[in-house]
Amino acid sequence: MSFREVGKRLSNWGRWGDCDRIGTLNHLTPERTAFAAQSVRSGQIVNLGLPLTNQGIQVGLGGRVNPIHMMNLTPPDFAGRSDRMIVADDSVFLPLQSVTQWDGLGHVGYDDMLYNGVPAASITTAAGSAKLSIHQIAERGVIGRGLLLDIARLRGKDRLEAGEAITPADLDAALAAQNCETLPGDVIILRTGWMRCFTVDGDAARYWNGEPGINLACAEWLHGRQISALASDNWGIEAMPANDATFEMPVHCVLIRDMGMTLGEVFVLEKLAEACERENRWTFLFTAPPLLVVGGVGSPLTPLAIL
Secondary structure, three states: OOHHHHHHHHOOOEOOEOOOOOHHHHHOOHHHHHHHHHHOOOOOEEEOOOOOOOOOOOOOHHHOOOOEEEEEEOHHHHOOOOOOOOOOEEEEEOOOOOOOEEEOOOOOOEOOEOHHHOEHHHEEOOOEEOOOOHHHHHHHOOEEEEEEEEHHHHOOOOOOOOOOEEOHHHHHHHHHHOOOOOOOOOEEEEEOOOOHHHHOOOOHHHHOOOEOEEOOOHHHHHHHOOOOEEEEOOOOOEOEOOOOOOOOOHHHHHHHHHOOOEEEEOOOOHHHHHHHHHHOOOEEEEEOOOOOOOOOOEEEOOOEEEO
16 A cells, blocks of 8 residues: 555544644643643653754754854953953754754645645745744644653664664554553654664764664554654654665655654653663653744754653
8 A cells, every 4th residue: 555545544634624733733632731740750850852062963964964053252252341240142053853853744745735735835945834834833832641662672672773664563562561551642752772873883874874663554553542743763753774865755754744743853762761661661741842933844852751
């Protein structure tokens, strides 16, 4: 079955009205956010994001570069003031998807259409994504119950290999092994261990050369369970073979364009996995609001898991 056929069958277009701009985040109702707060027990906070630094994970693919941090003002600029006050101020230049980030619903489409029937022509150089902007997701917020599915742990590896696919059976097996279940509105976070290519090996080039991830069959698994968003420690959610210059991404097409699912990428999950295994629980309060970038199709994040 082609990804277009899968996308048509799983389409959420019109499900929450013709003007819907947040897709599956509609599953994350206020009641479900309130329930998610009950996941907090110890109050331990785990950061799931990479730092903004010019020594970051980017290698220039697709024009994405590492953040550039510049000082506008430093204390020596105020030398000689009679009141001896000093000030520091700074700026950052960064592609919005150069670090740990959300893919917004304007990020991917096909056949000249984006999520919920929005035409691709609504994205312009001058205005960005006029109808499917990341700021709409930021205003909605992304705060709910996070559920870590540690697929690397399930397979007894520190990391999966490039091109290694995760199937619905793997997701079910991880739930069983961790003695947990999904609830509508959950944010699923998948650990493949692939981030270790960068954080442990220091090999950014290897990180971007293929990746493990889910296969297309997982789209139906996510749809049927009313998952609100999906994040992973890889760079593109879906399995990609190494040395693949085509970058065909059917899972992105179905999840973002057809289902309206916001995707989180380049997450750092080692400390969270250790904490979850130590406490033998895999759910937590998850918060990851995007920046209010009007017209943006993605946003950097500092996602937090609160156990």
